Amino acid sequence: MKVNVYYGGRGLLDDPTIYVLNKMEEVLKELRVTVERILIYEHKNEIATLPQTLKDADGIILATTIEWLGIGGYMQQFLDSCWLYGDKEKIKTTYMQPIVMSTTYGEREGEMTLANAWEILGGLPCPGLCGYVDDLVSFEMNKDYNLIIEKKAESLYRTISQKMKSLPNSNLAVKQSVLRTTQMELTPQESEQLSKYVSDDSYVKKQKEDIQELASMFKDRLGKVQQEEESAYIDQFQEHFVPQENFSARYLFILSERKKPLFVEVNGEVLNIRYGQEENVDIYAKLAPEVMDSVVDGRMTFQRAFMTGEMTAKGNFKILRMLDTLFSFA
Numbered sequence: 001m002k003v004n005v006y007y008g009g010r011g012l013l014d015d016p017t018i019y020v021l022n023k024m025e026e027v028l029k030e031l032r033v034t035v036e037r038i039l040i041y042e043h044k045n046e047i048a049t050l051p052q053t054l055k056d057a058d059g060i061i062l063a064t065t066i067e068w069l070g071i072g073g074y075m076q077q078f079l080d081s082c083w084l085y086g087d088k089e090k091i092k093t094t095y096m097q098p099i100v101m102s103t104t105y106g107e108r109e110g111e112m113t114l115a116n117a118w119e120i121l122g123g124l125p126c127p128g129l130c131g132y133v134d135d136l137v138s139f140e141m142n143k144d145y146n147l148i149i150e151k152k153a154e155s156l157y158r159t160i161s162q163k164m165k166s167l168p169n170s171n172l173a174v175k176q177s178v179l180r181t182t183q184m185e186l187t188p189q190e191s192e193q194l195s196k197y198v199s200d201d202s203y204v205k206k207q208k209e210d211i212q213e214l215a216s217m218f219k220d221r222l223g224k225v226q227q228e229e230e231s232a233y234i235d236q237f238q239e240h241f242v243p244q245e246n247f248s249a250r251y252l253f254i255l256s257e258r259k260k261p262l263f264v265e266v267n268g269e270v271l272n273i274r275y276g277q278e279e280n281v282d283i284y285a286k287l288a289p290e291v292m293d294s295v296v297d298g299r300m301t302f303q304r305a306f307m308t309g310e311m312t313a314k315g316n317f318k319i320l321r322m323l324d325t326l327f328s329f330a
Helices: 016-030 047-054 073-085 107-121 136-141 143-161 170-177 187-198 201-231 236-238 287-296 302-307 319-320
Strands: 002-007 033-040 059-066 095-103 129-132 248-254 262-267 270-275 283-289 311-315
Touching: 002 016, 002 047, 016 033, 016 059, 016 095, 016 136, 047 073, 047 302, 059 073, 059 107, 059 143, 059 187, 073 287, 095 107, 095 143, 095 262, 129 143, 136 143, 136 302, 201 270, 236 270, 283 302, 283 319, 287 302, 302 311, 302 319, 311 319
Parallel strands: 002 033, 002 059, 059 095, 095 129, 248 283
Antiparallel strands: 248 262, 262 270, 283 311
16 A cells, blocks of 8 residues: 655644654554655646656645645645646545644634545545644644544555545535536546646746747738738739829729728829728729739729629719729730
């Protein structure tokens, strides 16, 4: 039998949780149980990989100290990693005993937090141990307290060895009906690999750099596309412009799927063409870019596009008919 102890405190010499764990480990080792203590604070940069250490454990102890509020950040990060990267099938068969000692208020709430978290993960919680310690020396010298700690260790051993069952609890029902957080469907091997990647600062940094590079690349491409859209057709209109004496008109071409319309202004021999919204125009024309491509390529005229319904227009139709005279694409 093997029991892993996950300690979420800060490792202070006067931490009462460390004393409790030492006493429990003594009892478990007398019962020929292999005990491995994992100090989470020593693995703070690789907490995401710690759930993989559950693989060969028959049971675990989650131990932490409440110094001012709650179970502390290290233990919370470990539980988060179990939720994100842990092997849920393995957790389902793993017994957990919470050990929470306090130098302030909140040890019962801390024990309940650990028990609830393990149940929601799908694991099997065991009766835990919690207590308030004002003076560590008097606590260590109290034989009754030591006896309680030893009994808890024996209780954990019996629970694991006899594979004791427990009644159903509401946390499992809550998980199935309410906690429907979207998660990636990963195999245990994929979860293990992902947790290694997450804990690898250099890998995460490289991923962020790659994302920034891709974002920059797509931004440049998007900018180039927008620039190409805002210059499309202008050269063709200028090259095929045929000035008409004493003729002036303002055209606005609304091209579908383009953000800005194409404005064309003719005033004798002067041609003004650009993309942008304009008011007081003589002709409003609406057509698809494919139709405009056909016109500037000489495969279709503006008049034919209008007659076939591929271009709609409103305004002075005498001025509309002048388009094919002003711009000789054929």
